[in-house]
Amino acid sequence: MDEVTLKPKVTLRRKGESAPFTFNEKLQIEMVWSTETDLDLCVFWKTKDGQEGGVFSNEYRQNNDDMGTLDKFPFIKHSGDEKAPRPGGESNEQIKVKSIDTLSELFIVVVNYEAAIDNKNVTFNEHKGRVEITTDTGDNFEVPVDDERSGHVYIVCKIENGDAGKKAINKGEVITLGQAFQQIPGFKLICN
Amino acid sequence: MAELKRKVTIRRKEAPVEKKKPKLWLWLSLAVVVIVGVVLIAKNYSSDKTDSNLIAETEQATAKANEIIADVQSGNVNYEDAKAKVAEAQNTVDEAKANAKTEEEKQAVAEAQTKVDAAVKTVEASKPSTQPLETDKTVTPEQGVASTTPVETSTAVQATSEKAVANTSKDAKSPTDKPNTTATSAPAVYVPEGTLEQKAKQVIRGNFGNGAERKRALGSEYNAIQSKVNEMYRNGEVK
Numbered sequence: 001m002d003e004v005t006l007k008p009k010v011t012l013r014r015k016g017e018s019a020p021f022t023f024n025e026k027l028q029i030e031m032v033w034s035t036e037t038d039l040d041l042c043v044f045w046k047t048k049d050g051q052e053g054g055v056f057s058n059e060y061r062q063n064n065d066d067m068g069t070l071d072k073f074p075f076i077k078h079s080g081d082e083k084a085p086r087p088g089g090e091s092n093e094q095i096k097v098k099s100i101d102t103l104s105e106l107f108i109v110v111v112n113y114e115a116a117i118d119n120k121n122v123t124f125n126e127h128k129g130r131v132e133i134t135t136d137t138g139d140n141f142e143v144p145v146d147d148e149r150s151g152h153v154y155i156v157c158k159i160e161n162g163d164a165g166k167k168a169i170n171k172g173e174v175i176t177l178g179q180a181f182q183q184i185p186g187f188k189l190i191c192n
Numbered sequence: 193m194a195e196l197k198r199k200v201t202i203r204r205k206e207a208p209v210e211k212k213k214p215k216l217w218l219w220l221s222l223a224v225v226v227i228v229g230v231v232l233i234a235k236n237y238s239s240d241k242t243d244s245n246l247i248a249e250t251e252q253a254t255a256k257a258n259e260i261i262a263d264v265q266s267g268n269v270n271y272e273d274a275k276a277k278v279a280e281a282q283n284t285v286d287e288a289k290a291n292a293k294t295e296e297e298k299q300a301v302a303e304a305q306t307k308v309d310a311a312v313k314t315v316e317a318s319k320p321s322t323q324p325l326e327t328d329k330t331v332t333p334e335q336g337v338a339s340t341t342p343v344e345t346s347t348a349v350q351a352t353s354e355k356a357v358a359n360t361s362k363d364a365k366s367p368t369d370k371p372n373t374t375a376t377s378a379p380a381v382y383v384p385e386g387t388l389e390q391k392a393k394q395v396i397r398g399n400f401g402n403g404a405e406r407k408r409a410l411g412s413e414y415n416a417i418q419s420k421v422n423e424m425y426r427n428g429e430v431k
Contacts, residue, residue, distance in 0.1 A: 025281040028338040059199035059200055060196075113199060116196045117198060177193070177196055192194075
């Protein structure tokens with residue numbers, strides 16, 4: 001019997017840093033944070049034929065379909081909105097992925113909802129947040145959400161699904177809602 | 193400038209579905225159906241339910257009639273008192289008859305009426321012949337003079353009492369051996385033969401008349417035989 005070795009956890013600390021990965025039917029994206037802030041984990045994508053979409057909290061549009069499903073397209077499912085954690089605790093939101101075969105690229109995005117609604121000048125590094133990506137083939141990445149620039153939308157990383165394989169890239173971009181509307185495919189779904 | 197959609201907390205798993213306003217007419221119809229159903233059930237229940245008080249009244253009337261018959265046959269009551277008691281029992285039966293609705297109630301009333309009719313006949317039979325007949329409708333002229341005439345054929349009481357008369361006479365009297373119950377002529381003292389119980393049974397059959405007539409007929413044995421008669425009634429040996 002072949003010896004089973006656990007792949008080491010990879011932390012993509014620097015912007016632009018990337019790591020290839022594989023998965024069969026299970027890929028999990030989890031965001032963890034510990035401050036009393038309502039952060040929202042979202043995944044937006046562009047399909048190989050150019051269509052845009054995303055999975056996010058069903059509370060934006062009061063539509064459970066926005067959380068996706070694993071049984072049919074998009075084969076991605078959001079676990080549901082988590083508000084601020086209890087004092088001293090951690091809160092988390094998860095997105096599970098069964099397949100990205102029809103997608104060309106995915107953006108893992110965090111929105112500081114409260115700050116965006118109230119138009120507060122905030123940064124993400126105060127929330128001690130991180131996004132972890134694990135696969136059923138043993139790949140395990142962690143991307144810190146700690147950029148010190150102010151903004152309401154954090155593009156944590158981008159997943160490229162090309163002919164050469166799948167790759168996670170640390171984007172580390174903090175942008176405004178307007179910039180997100182322009183730059184992130186599908187982001188307009190949660191905008192008025 | 194882009195603006196984020198405002199989140200609305202969804203507490204349910206399912207997506208909010210617009211509730212259809214309940215149709216008022218549907219609810220009104222349902223309410224009417226329920227009310228009518230309840231009324232019908234209540235009405236049916238009340239009509240089917242046997243009135244235990246009414247049954248008890250008929251049983252009391254029956255018991256009173258039995259008591260009257262026993263008293264009359266044992267000579268413990270005079271004609272007027274017995275007649276008053278019978279009238280009282282008849283009133284009770286009449287009242288119950290008016291209120292009887294269910295089959296069970298009607299059956300109980302009919303049984304009580306039968307017994308009261310028997311009591312009426314027994315009382316009328318014990319009427320002293322020296323007194324003028326008050327109810328000519330109930331006694332034929334033959335009864336006053338022909339002591340051997342059977343009660344069944346000499347009375348003209350209500351048709352419903354015929355059966356009761358027959359039942360009563362079967363145990364208490366025989367058309368052929370009934371002695372003269374009138375007081376027009378004092379009967380000779382006749383001491384019946386047999387044991388005390390056999391003598392008591394003859395008394396119960398009516399062979400020796402009632403009241404003073406019986407006392408005269410039995411003579412010195414009256415007390416002993418009458419005591420036995422009373423004892424048999426108490427023990428339920430006489431139906």
